[in-house]
Amino acid sequence: MSRLEGKVALVTGAARGQGRAHAVTLAREGAEIVAVDLDRQIDTVPYDTAREQDLQQTVAEVEALDRRIVARTADVRSSEQLAAVVEEGLATFGHIDALVANAGVFSQAPLWEMDEQTWDDVVDVNLKGAWRTMKAVVPHMIERRTGSIVLTSSVNGFRGNPGAAHYAASKHGVLGLMRSAALELGPHRVRVNAVCPGLIDTPMTNWPGLYDRMAGHPGGDRADFERAALHYGILGGVGALPPEVIADAAAWLASDGAWAVTGQAIVVDAGHLELPGFNPAPLQP
Missing domain, CATH: 3.40.50.720 (NAD(P)-binding Rossmann-like Domain)
Incomplete structure (x- = not known):
């Protein structure tokens, strides 16, 4: 059953x-x-x-x-x-x-x-x-x-x-x-x-502005999204999740x-939260 x-x-x-x-x-x-x-x-x-x-x-x-x-x-x-x-x-x-x-x-x-x-x-x-x-x-x-x-x-x-x-x-x-x-x-x-x-592969994450953000520059595309997504988890070769x-x-x-089970936040992120993250705007010397 x-x-x-x-x-x-x-x-x-x-x-x-x-x-x-x-x-x-x-x-x-x-x-x-x-x-x-x-x-x-x-x-x-x-x-x-x-x-x-x-x-x-x-x-x-x-x-x-x-x-x-x-x-x-x-x-x-x-x-x-x-x-x-x-x-x-x-x-x-x-x-x-x-x-x-x-x-x-x-x-x-x-x-x-x-x-x-x-x-x-x-x-x-x-x-x-x-x-x-x-x-x-x-x-x-x-x-x-x-x-x-x-x-x-x-x-x-x-x-x-x-x-x-x-x-x-x-x-x-x-x-x-x-x-x-x-x-x-x-x-x-x-x-x-x-x-x-x-990071989940849905319509919410597939549009030009998000592609630009993932690429780090204007004119980003789906290939930029897929490439950047590989950095969002710790499981080798796993990008945006289905x-x-x-x-x-x-x-x-x-x-x-x-x-x-109640009162719990179940994280499904391929280990993303274990990453140290990134600095979006580092100070310049």
């Missing part, structure tokens, strides 16, 4: 990248899926955000595994939209056993040049969106006295990110939210953990095999 047989999992940001990997991996492990993503561009995000056709591709991949899925466009910046999706998921499946609050966005600018909308969009999706999603599903888990919540943080939940202070702040915040929620929900037998990815490795960790956390 698959380790999530009979369970239902809600996944946000499920249209592509890490979110799609979560939905498909959880389905492969036996879970039915409630999938959420938005269907429009966030203006301050410098790469294309998800669209309905991306979400429908997730639906097709889940259904190919002979699992059921409820997929709806919704914005994690809207409590009303999230509540409606949870209500539909409960009406369809009767229960929601696991939440993977994965929705997230990235942008970059020096903090003193960043406008407030850019800051707000990243924090509103990455941190407040995780809280809103938990708020929508937690009362049901408390009522049933069971549940597993997995929040997506990052290695930037432990380290600063020069040029993306808002992103690092949001991911540090996710860990604070996770630890606080684990304390609050533990007495109700609801577990709360976080996965902390390193999103499925994060999904494998989340699936374990959602399973009964992790029944005694």
Whole structure:
């Protein structure tokens, strides 16, 4: 029997990248899926955000595994939209056993040049969106006295990110939210953990501005990204990680095999955090 047989999992940001990997991996492990993503561009995000056709591709991949899925466009910046999706998921499946609050966005600018909308969009999706999603599903888990919540943080939940202070702040915040929620929900037998990815190969990391950053100069390309990615871990020959490795960790956390694990930040980064890092702006002699 698959380790999530009979369970239902809600996944946000499920249209592509890490979110799609979560939905498909959880389905492969036996879970039915409630999938959420938005269907429009966030203006301050410098790469294309998800669209309905991306979400429908997730639906097709889940259904190919002979699992059921409820997929709806919704914005994690809207409590009303999230509540409606949870209500539909409960009406369809009767229960929601696991939440993977994965929705997230990235942008970059020096903090003193960043406008407030850019800051707000990243924090509103990455941190407040995780809280809103938990708020929508937690009362049901408390009522049933069971549940597993997995929040997506990052290695930037432990380290600063020069040029993306808002992103690092949001991911540090996710860990604070996770630890606080684990304390609050533990007495109700609801577990709360976080996965902390390193450099993952998704649409969030494949766009010209990020290529330039990886190359160290304007005009960077995919080859520069792949070459630089080899320096982001300590495992020989391993560059940007596939999103499925994060999904494998989340699936374990959602399973009964992790029944005694709560309040933990599970790092999946090929050893990135063990590296001494780099100085982005060394003083000149």
